[in-house]
Amino acid sequence: MILFGEKDQREPDDHEISIPEELPILPLKNTLLFPKMVTDLMISEEKYIKLIDDTLVKDKILGLIGLKDQNVEKPGPENLYSMGTAALILKMFKTPDGITRFLVRGISRVVLGEFSQTEPYLRAKVLVLSDEIEKDTEVEAMVTNIKGLFQKFVELAPNLSPEAKMILMGIVEVDDPGFFADAITFNLNISLEEKQGVLEAVEIKKRLEKVTRFLNRQLEILELGNKIQSQLKSEMSKREKEYYLREQLKAIQMELGEKDERTIEIEEIKEKLKKANLPEEANKVAERELDRLSKMPPQAAEYSVSRTYLDWLVELPWSVSTEDNLDIAEASRVLDEDHYGLEKAKKRILEYLAVKKLKKDMKGFILCFSGPPGTGKTSLGKSIARALGRKFVRLSLGGVRDESEIRGHRRTYVGALPGRIIQGLRKAESNNPVFMLDEVDKMGASFQGDPSAALLEVLDPEQNRAFSDHYLEVDFDLSRVMFITTANQLDPIPQALRDRMEVLTLSGYTEKEKLEIAKRFIVPRQLEEHGLDPSHLQFEDDSIIKIIRDYTREAGLRNLEREIATICRGVAREVAEGKKEPVHLTLDTPSRFLGPVQFFSEVAERITEPGIATGVAWTPAGGEILFVEATRMKGKKTLTLTGQLGDVMQESAQTALSYVRSRAEELGIPEDFFETSDIHLHVPAGATPKDGPSAGVTMFTALTSLLTKRPVRSDVAMTGEISLRGLVLPVGGIKEKVLATNRAGITTVILPKKNEKDLDDIPEEIKKKMDFRLVEKMDEVIEIALIDGMKT
Amino acid sequence: MEITFRHERYLFSPSQIWRPATDIYESPDEVVIIVELAGMREEDINVTLDENRLKIWGRRVEPTLSSPVRFHRMEIDRGDFERELVITTPIKQVDVTATYRQGLLLIKLPKVS
Numbered sequence: 001m002i003l004f005g006e007k008d009q010r011e012p013d014d015h016e017i018s019i020p021e022e023l024p025i026l027p028l029k030n031t032l033l034f035p036k037m038v039t040d041l042m043i044s045e046e047k048y049i050k051l052i053d054d055t056l057v058k059d060k061i062l063g064l065i066g067l068k069d070q071n072v073e074k075p076g077p078e079n080l081y082s083m084g085t086a087a088l089i090l091k092m093f094k095t096p097d098g099i100t101r102f103l104v105r106g107i108s109r110v111v112l113g114e115f116s117q118t119e120p121y122l123r124a125k126v127l128v129l130s131d132e133i134e135k136d137t138e139v140e141a142m143v144t145n146i147k148g149l150f151q152k153f154v155e156l157a158p159n160l161s162p163e164a165k166m167i168l169m170g171i172v173e174v175d176d177p178g179f180f181a182d183a184i185t186f187n188l189n190i191s192l193e194e195k196q197g198v199l200e201a202v203e204i205k206k207r208l209e210k211v212t213r214f215l216n217r218q219l220e221i222l223e224l225g226n227k228i229q230s231q232l233k234s235e236m237s238k239r240e241k242e243y244y245l246r247e248q249l250k251a252i253q254m255e256l257g258e259k260d261e262r263t264i265e266i267e268e269i270k271e272k273l274k275k276a277n278l279p280e281e282a283n284k285v286a287e288r289e290l291d292r293l294s295k296m297p298p299q300a301a302e303y304s305v306s307r308t309y310l311d312w313l314v315e316l317p318w319s320v321s322t323e324d325n326l327d328i329a330e331a332s333r334v335l336d337e338d339h340y341g342l343e344k345a346k347k348r349i350l351e352y353l354a355v356k357k358l359k360k361d362m363k364g365f366i367l368c369f370s371g372p373p374g375t376g377k378t379s380l381g382k383s384i385a386r387a388l389g390r391k392f393v394r395l396s397l398g399g400v401r402d403e404s405e406i407r408g409h410r411r412t413y414v415g416a417l418p419g420r421i422i423q424g425l426r427k428a429e430s431n432n433p434v435f436m437l438d439e440v441d442k443m444g445a446s447f448q449g450d451p452s453a454a455l456l457e458v459l460d461p462e463q464n465r466a467f468s469d470h471y472l473e474v475d476f477d478l479s480r481v482m483f484i485t486t487a488n489q490l491d492p493i494p495q496a497l498r499d500r501m502e503v504l505t506l507s508g509y510t511e512k513e514k515l516e517i518a519k520r521f522i523v524p525r526q527l528e529e530h531g532l533d534p535s536h537l538q539f540e541d542d543s544i545i546k547i548i549r550d551y552t553r554e555a556g557l558r559n560l561e562r563e564i565a566t567i568c569r570g571v572a573r574e575v576a577e578g579k580k581e582p583v584h585l586t587l588d589t590p591s592r593f594l595g596p597v598q599f600f601s602e603v604a605e606r607i608t609e610p611g612i613a614t615g616v617a618w619t620p621a622g623g624e625i626l627f628v629e630a631t632r633m634k635g636k637k638t639l640t641l642t643g644q645l646g647d648v649m650q651e652s653a654q655t656a657l658s659y660v661r662s663r664a665e666e667l668g669i670p671e672d673f674f675e676t677s678d679i680h681l682h683v684p685a686g687a688t689p690k691d692g693p694s695a696g697v698t699m700f701t702a703l704t705s706l707l708t709k710r711p712v713r714s715d716v717a718m719t720g721e722i723s724l725r726g727l728v729l730p731v732g733g734i735k736e737k738v739l740a741t742n743r744a745g746i747t748t749v750i751l752p753k754k755n756e757k758d759l760d761d762i763p764e765e766i767k768k769k770m771d772f773r774l775v776e777k778m779d780e781v782i783e784i785a786l787i788d789g790m791k792t
Numbered sequence: 793m794e795i796t797f798r799h800e801r802y803l804f805s806p807s808q809i810w811r812p813a814t815d816i817y818e819s820p821d822e823v824v825i826i827v828e829l830a831g832m833r834e835e836d837i838n839v840t841l842d843e844n845r846l847k848i849w850g851r852r853v854e855p856t857l858s859s860p861v862r863f864h865r866m867e868i869d870r871g872d873f874e875r876e877l878v879i880t881t882p883i884k885q886v887d888v889t890a891t892y893r894q895g896l897l898l899i900k901l902p903k904v905s
Contacts, residue, residue, distance in 0.1 A: 001840060001841045001842065001885065002838070002839070002840050003839040003840060003841055003846075003888060003889075003890040003899065004837055004838060004839035004848075004890040004892070004897070004899075005834075005835065005836075005837050005838035005839060005850065006835070006838070007838045008840060017808060017871075052863075053862045053863060056863040056866055057857045057858060057861045057862075057863070088808070089866070090869075091866055091867050092863060092865065092866040093864070093865040093866070093867070094864050094865065102866075105808065107808075
């Protein structure tokens with residue numbers, strides 16, 4: 001029903017705007033316009049204001065073309081994309097400051113043609129492109145997909161008011177797929193190039209494809225952003241919750257009159273600090289640290305560092321010491337109870353006690369027990385601690401290569417700790433323990449510093465009153481500590497360090513001593529360890545001696561103990577299997593448990609043919625018998641030396657040969673023997689490196705024996721350095737060497753005269769059994785060693 | 793309303809048609825619709841009622857201007873306009889009247905008593 005006017009229906013294309021063939025062109029900076037979109041634009045340049053003015057009085061239609069490069073100052077035709085949008089100006093107003101604002105609505109895509117004017121503004125011919133409405137199923141599917149994506153996008157988009165979301169959702173209702181793609185692109189936050197790409201995609205399908213891609217990417221970005229956001233949020237709220245609960249806890253504790261954890265902790269330390277009775281300097285440092293601690297939040301990383309440091313400070317025995325047992329008789333009893341023999345070391349300890357009794361504030365002293373393995377160095381240290389009534393700390397220095405092991409790390413390092421000395425004292429809980437530094441000879445230097453240099457400070461009674469650990473940074477008084485070091489060899493210990501110590505040599509034990517030790521200590525201990533008692537197993541002296549002689553060859557007692565343990569195990573098995581009658585170990589029985597005899601008296605085995613002589617060598621494990629073999633063959637003046645001989649030993653062999661050659665006539669050897677023969681000297685075992693001058697006498701004897709064709713007596717062993725003048729010079733390790741010859745069943749030992757003093761160290765029982773021949777000249781050696789003596 | 797209006801019209805609008813401002817009020821007897829359509833020739837306004845759909849459309853003609861005229865402000869919508877309203881109250885169709893006076897289009901829709 002027509003109420004007003006004449007028309008019933010509007011003619012379909014009635015309101016379509018026709019775009020003229022030529023349009024003024026406005027370059028668009030930082031934006032783009034799509035057909036049917038409305039946007040707000042602002043210009044201030046004179047020529048473009050003129051463009052708008054001119055357009056408004058005409059048809060209000062202009063071409064909006066994007067710039068390829070947004071930074072161009074005065075865009076010409078070459079800076080413009082070839083495609084843009086024709087638009088109608090809807091509204092316009094000019095602000096007082098000369099800016100023209102206007103609202104435009106895109107009409108349709110246009111392709112730029114020829115430019116007809118460049119000044120004052122561009123004008124160009126345009127070709128209008130209109131969307132073909134192609135609605136096949138593919139397009140429909142794409143549109144549906146994009147709708148879904150877009151809805152999701154709008155939902156996820158942050159900072160959008162509900163109203164704005166509602167309006168954006170309105171796009172979904174749009175029916176025309178081309179317009180739909182344009183509308184979404186126009187509202188997406190993508191680059192201008194990408195938007196231009198959509199503008200130039202005249203074909204609907206292509207346009208939809210592009211939009212799908214952009215929308216997917218935007219969604220991904222949004223989803224990722226949201227994920228991060230929500231993670232942050234949950235983390236925050238967790239921490240907030242924790243903080244809140246903690247605060248509540250604090251409030252509750254306050255209300256109940258309780259203190260929080262940290263206050264309790266700090267008060268605890270304060271209490272301990274009072275009890276620890278620190279020296280003034282240390283106390284100051286501790287109080288300062290405590291003050292720092294109380295101001296720190298417990299969550300701070302520093303807190304635990306500071307806390308640990310304070311723990312160390314308060315737990316060190318600054319003023320805790322044990323009372324020495326000054327009863328000399330009692331100490332002596334304890335020492336004897338634990339060890340047989342070792343008189344020298346025991347004497348030294350008792351003397352120390354005696355002095356201490358007279359002079360209370362006596363300094364500690366530094367002993368070094370040196371000797372072969374298994375001679376009881378470490379256990380003697382323990383025994384000393386027991387005799388004195390002191391605490392015992394043992395620190396093995398074997399393989400220590402780092403100075404900080406001794407002196408600690410600075411507190412700035414993560415996980416820093418004091419050095420082992422301070423650690424040991426904390427463990428001992430007393431500032432005057434017996435501190436044993438084991439294997440001081442096996443310490444090594446490395447790029448991390450030389451631990452032996454750090455030990456110099458520790459082991460100097462004059463300096464160690466103020467021992468400074470890197471971690472503590474407060475001096476600690478070590479002067480009351482009794483340091484005992486042990487070493488197998490003295491040579492590897494640096495001179496300066498060796499000089500600080502009083503060396504007590506524990507050389508090997510004699511057979512009789514071993515027997516005594518076995519009876520008193522080893523057998524009872526092994527019986528106990530194997531759950532046996534004397535009613536099961538009894539050792540006769542003979543049987544122990546047999547084990548010592550035939551199954552072990554050592555300076556110490558470890559192998560003997562092992563062999564006795566083997567027997568105990570064997571007996572334990574028999575007992576466990578139900579055997580009732582006790583085992584009585586006699587001379588013949590060890591082989592039942594230990595198998596065939598392991599060692600033979602090597603000397604007896606050597607046939608006394610010319611060219612072999614018996615020498616004695618000193619090794620870290622005690623003395624050792626060695627043989628020097630010499631042989632002669634046709635040749636010309638060559639001396640061959642084999643058996644891994646060191647430089648000194650080779651020189652000593654040459655000296656021996658020279659002396660033989662120079663004395664050939666007196667010795668009854670053809671003077672030109674060397675002209676027609678080669679001499680070979682060999683010292684078995686060939687794989688063991690040997691060095692030192694002490695085999696000189698032996699080599700000379702072997703050569704003489706070879707050349708005079710008179711064998712050496714097999715019960716004679718010898719040691720000593722020789723000179724070119726035929727003098728026999730003194731050597732070291734006499735006690736070990738003599739014990740070794742005794743073990744090997746030798747009865748006569750030739751020693752340099754100048755070593756006479758060393759015979760004092762040799763146990764009486766051996767002196768009684770053996771014949772010592774002290775010589776000054778080589779001639780005397782020949783006299784004694786060679787069968788038939790010296791032919792003159 | 794302003795926001796919705798602006799967005800409806802300006803963010804994206806499939807057609808170029810502008811919508812004139814409209815008042816609707818109701819008394820016990822009738823519904824009154826006033827549409828602001830200034831500066832029109834009567835023949836350029838059309839109103840039809842189809843069942844309960846009231847449609848108002850037409851065109852405000854562009855004034856003929858030429859240089860050296862310069863605009864400083866341009867706010868008046870021109871060209872095709874259209875409004876479509878749905879009347880939910882039962883009305884006496886035959887008694888509906890429309891008049892254009894002093895720039896306002898007045899439509900009176902008497903209610904079915």
